[in-house]
Amino acid sequence: MFSHTLALLIAVPLFAAFFTPLARRISRKFMNLWVIFSLGISEFLVLVLAKNVIKGDIQVYSLGADFPALTSPDGFPIRIILQADAIAVFMALISVFIALLVGVYSWRFMEKEKSRDKYYTLLLMLTAGMLGLIFSGDLFTMFIFLELLSIASCGLIAFYIHKGESSEAAFKYMVISAVAGLMILFAVGLLYAQYGALNIGALAAAIDFTFLDITALAFLVAGFAMKCGAAPLHLWVADAYGEAPVPVSALLVIASQVSLYALFRICFTLFGVSSAIGIIAWLLIILGVLSMFIGVTMAILQTDIKRLIAYHSVSQVGYMLLGIGVGLALLGNMTSYGIRAMEGGIFHIINYALYNTLLFLAAGALIYRTGVKDLNKMGGLAQAMPFTTIFFLLGSLAIAGLPPLNGFASKLLIYESVFRFNPLLSIIAILVSILTLASFIKVFYLAFLGPKPTEFKEIKEVPKSMGLVMGVLAFLVILFGLFPNIVVDNLVSPAAQSLIEQFQYISAIL
Amino acid sequence: MNILSNSILEVWNPLVGVCFFLLIVLFVYFIRSCGEGKCQEKTEQTRPFFSGNLPSQNSLKIHKVYWGFFEALKGYYHRLKAIHNGIINDYVYWFVLVVVIILILFVIL
Numbered sequence: 001m002f003s004h005t006l007a008l009l010i011a012v013p014l015f016a017a018f019f020t021p022l023a024r025r026i027s028r029k030f031m032n033l034w035v036i037f038s039l040g041i042s043e044f045l046v047l048v049l050a051k052n053v054i055k056g057d058i059q060v061y062s063l064g065a066d067f068p069a070l071t072s073p074d075g076f077p078i079r080i081i082l083q084a085d086a087i088a089v090f091m092a093l094i095s096v097f098i099a100l101l102v103g104v105y106s107w108r109f110m111e112k113e114k115s116r117d118k119y120y121t122l123l124l125m126l127t128a129g130m131l132g133l134i135f136s137g138d139l140f141t142m143f144i145f146l147e148l149l150s151i152a153s154c155g156l157i158a159f160y161i162h163k164g165e166s167s168e169a170a171f172k173y174m175v176i177s178a179v180a181g182l183m184i185l186f187a188v189g190l191l192y193a194q195y196g197a198l199n200i201g202a203l204a205a206a207i208d209f210t211f212l213d214i215t216a217l218a219f220l221v222a223g224f225a226m227k228c229g230a231a232p233l234h235l236w237v238a239d240a241y242g243e244a245p246v247p248v249s250a251l252l253v254i255a256s257q258v259s260l261y262a263l264f265r266i267c268f269t270l271f272g273v274s275s276a277i278g279i280i281a282w283l284l285i286i287l288g289v290l291s292m293f294i295g296v297t298m299a300i301l302q303t304d305i306k307r308l309i310a311y312h313s314v315s316q317v318g319y320m321l322l323g324i325g326v327g328l329a330l331l332g333n334m335t336s337y338g339i340r341a342m343e344g345g346i347f348h349i350i351n352y353a354l355y356n357t358l359l360f361l362a363a364g365a366l367i368y369r370t371g372v373k374d375l376n377k378m379g380g381l382a383q384a385m386p387f388t389t390i391f392f393l394l395g396s397l398a399i400a401g402l403p404p405l406n407g408f409a410s411k412l413l414i415y416e417s418v419f420r421f422n423p424l425l426s427i428i429a430i431l432v433s434i435l436t437l438a439s440f441i442k443v444f445y446l447a448f449l450g451p452k453p454t455e456f457k458e459i460k461e462v463p464k465s466m467g468l469v470m471g472v473l474a475f476l477v478i479l480f481g482l483f484p485n486i487v488v489d490n491l492v493s494p495a496a497q498s499l500i501e502q503f504q505y506i507s508a509i510l
Numbered sequence: 511m512n513i514l515s516n517s518i519l520e521v522w523n524p525l526v527g528v529c530f531f532l533l534i535v536l537f538v539y540f541i542r543s544c545g546e547g548k549c550q551e552k553t554e555q556t557r558p559f560f561s562g563n564l565p566s567q568n569s570l571k572i573h574k575v576y577w578g579f580f581e582a583l584k585g586y587y588h589r590l591k592a593i594h595n596g597i598i599n600d601y602v603y604w605f606v607l608v609v610v611i612i613l614i615l616f617v618i619l
Contacts, residue, residue, distance in 0.1 A: 171598070172598045172601065175598050175601070175602065176598075176601060176602075176605070179602055179605055180605070183609065211617070214613075214616045214617060215613060215616075217616065218609060218612040218613045218616050219609065221612060222605065222608055222609040222612055225608075226605055232593070232604055232608060233604060233605055233608055235593070235594060235600070235601045235604060236601060238594075239596070276616060279615055279616055279619050283612060283615065294590065297583070297586070297587070297590065298590060298594065300576060300579070301580075301587070301591075403524065403527045404524035404525075404527035404528060404531075408524075409524070438576065442575075442576070481524055482524045482525060482528065483524070484524070
């Protein structure tokens with residue numbers, strides 16, 4: 001059974017998605033249990049896969065062929081290849097873990113919604129889309145799963161269809177996704193037209209940087225940069241994250257991380273060490289700096305708590321782009337701080353997933369109890385919701401990069417390594433952290449301190465299941481901050497190495 | 511690999527932070543224990559003293575604290591808000607613009 005883990009990882013959430021409306025026919029409780037059970041199975045499968053892959057092996061699974069290199073008699077590669085290396089497993093671990101927590105959180109958060117079966121179906125489809133995108137070994141399959149992810153996300157953003165804002169946000173997301181998807185498809189077409197292959201490993205081995213290759217690279221970078229919400233292509237983020245149901249906003253953050261992974265896969269594995277590497281690296285660095293600064297300065301302006309966190313998400317994506325960009329710039333002549341920059345960027349992915357999800361879910365707890373998103377209408381909630389207050393505070397301190405929380409550990413790696421590459425970039429990154437702290441001081445004061453409005457007199461803490469999910473995230477935020485070495489040694493370093501070692505990937509696939 | 515070895519902040523250890531935090535907690539507890547022992551909870555004694563002026567929801571909000579920041583960056587924010595206008599056509603224009611810039615960069619450089 002475990003030899004089919006890769007295929008099962010996509011099949012389980014996909015099957016669960018289509019079975020969910022049937023489970024709803026039995027009972028709502030059964031449906032909830034079914035969703036959590038199927039996500040739990042997915043998490044188990046990722047852990048099984050991680051055990052084999054994280055040491056540096058690359059697992060390849062071929063759909064429609066006995067072995068990956070098999071072609072039809074006339075040499076036409078008709079199979080679909082799935083691959084799992086350390087960076088792919090790293091992303092899958094994050095994606096499924098957050099999806100599982102979101103599933104548990106949604107049990108009570110969405111209990112008043114009549115169309116919960118549709119909600120869970122889309123949630124599972126989004127998970128399947130993320131996993132498919134992560135494990136795809138060829139560009140067209142990657143595109144297919146990107147579309148699955150986009151369609152499911154679009155449906156989830158529009159979940160509160162009776163609100164005009166949700167429909168508008170979903171429409172914007174749909175247009176943006178369609179344009180980005182078209183660009184990516186066009187790029188895939190350009191590469192296929194030249195080399196007659198879609199397989200990333202085969203293309204990486206054959207690519208010779210013609211004008212069409214460079215054009216394809218530009219489309220792929222722009223398409224995935226838009227999907228991951230990097231500035232100045234981030235304009236859809238606040239609308240989508242702001243109007244989607246809160247648990248969905250948390251999962252959309254992870255979906256954007258998966259697009260970021262696809263961007264890294266293109267830059268490192270597909271194009272790798274080349275004459276264009278310096279430009280690609282500086283492009284990532286510039287996008288990173290723009291994302292950090294524009295994101296945080298827009299966040300300070302916001303009074304809607306979800307939009308505020310959404311703009312901070314843009315800002316945090318900037319840190320990852322900066323770290324990985326510096327690593328890419330030094331790829332041809334990798335130094336110790338180049339590797340450290342990459343590790344910082346990759347470590348920030350998991351840290352960001354944890355504290356940003358925590359912040360979204362804590363904000364969701366406030367919205368669940370108060371029914372408002374406007375910070376100016378909140379206040380004095382610390383006494384009524386002490387656990388949520390602590391969880392939100394931990395998330396805020398972590399995103400601002402304060403020790404000893406996880407945000408500090410990854411940001412420290414980025415600051416140090418980027419400083420050796422270019423001190424100005426590091427100074428900007430530190431400045432952005434200070435602005436982030438300033439922004440969350442405002443949020444914390446407006447939501448939790450000060451006098452409590454009279455209409456919130458009866459407010460109490462959120463249900464235990466929601467508190468438990470936030471508690472798990474808060475625990476990990478502290479744990480990863482206190483013992484960063486464990487995470488870096490066992491997860492982050494292998495992931496960084498798998499991105500760097502392009503030839504190992506090519507030889508494993510071919 | 512030690513995450514913080516060979517680092518500028520070699521002396522930093524996250525556990526030092528925890529010890530420091532525990533020390534602060536102990537210090538706060540000490541100050542609290544020095545307080546009035548006969549204090550009765552949920553009475554006027556434990557309510558904040560506002561000197562006759564009860565705070566209202568219309569009082570000065572904390573984001574006004576950043577007024578100087580916004581004022582200093584007025585020009586920047588003016589342009590930034592214009593970009594974030596919520597019009598989908600403009601979002602697509604931005605995308606096309608970025609694609610063109612990336613293409614020019616890749617082809618020329």
